[in-house]
Amino acid sequence: MRRVVFVAVLSSERTLALVPDESPGCPARWVLPAGSARAAETYRDAAMRVLRDVVGAMPTRGGAVEGCRWAQVPVPVGQSRREAHVFIFRLMVAGGLPKRLPERREPVRWAGPDQWPELCARCDLPDVDVLLTGYLEGWIPDGRITLGP
Known part of the structure; x- marks a missing residue:
């Protein structure tokens, strides 16, 4: 089973x-930063770890809410079995939003709430x-919230 984490980094302007x-x-598409959990992690x-890879030393504050998409049994045809967790962090920077996050060479896109349904x-x-x-x-x-069916 794949264990996947998604990191939702929100700005003070309520963008993601x-x-x-x-x-x-x-x-080519824009997605939430993600990674796989290691065996003993x-x-x-x-x-x-994914957050550090994305924002480096930029100050963040972690939320107490964790979204969980539990692995489906049986596994739908053509899909792998995966469990996904979404963690929310607030970026604590003053001024404008960075066009690039420190640890990434690629640009970052900031999406407003109207774009979130397409993203999920x-x-x-x-x-x-x-x-x-x-x-x-x-x-x-606060706590774990189940996402979807």
Whole structure:
């Protein structure tokens, strides 16, 4: 089973950092920074590693909400079994949004809430837009939240 983490980095302007998809054979598109959890690594530790790879030493604050997409059983035909967790972080920088994040050569795109539904469809993460909106508006409780079916 693949254990995947997604890192949602939100700015003070309520926009979300997206990076170019680096998956081989995929069309050009913008996605949430992601990575796989290593064998002895917790999901939160993997998210912290991915976050450091993206923002470097830029100050962030972690949220207490974790979105979870549990592995499906049985596995749908043509898909691999994967479990995905989404961790939310707030970028704590003053001034304008960076055009490039320190640890990445590629540019970063900042997406507003109106673009989040399209994003979660591309990441195969149902309800990420609802998770992010609820986090920002304060009506999602702290802890693990199940995403999708």
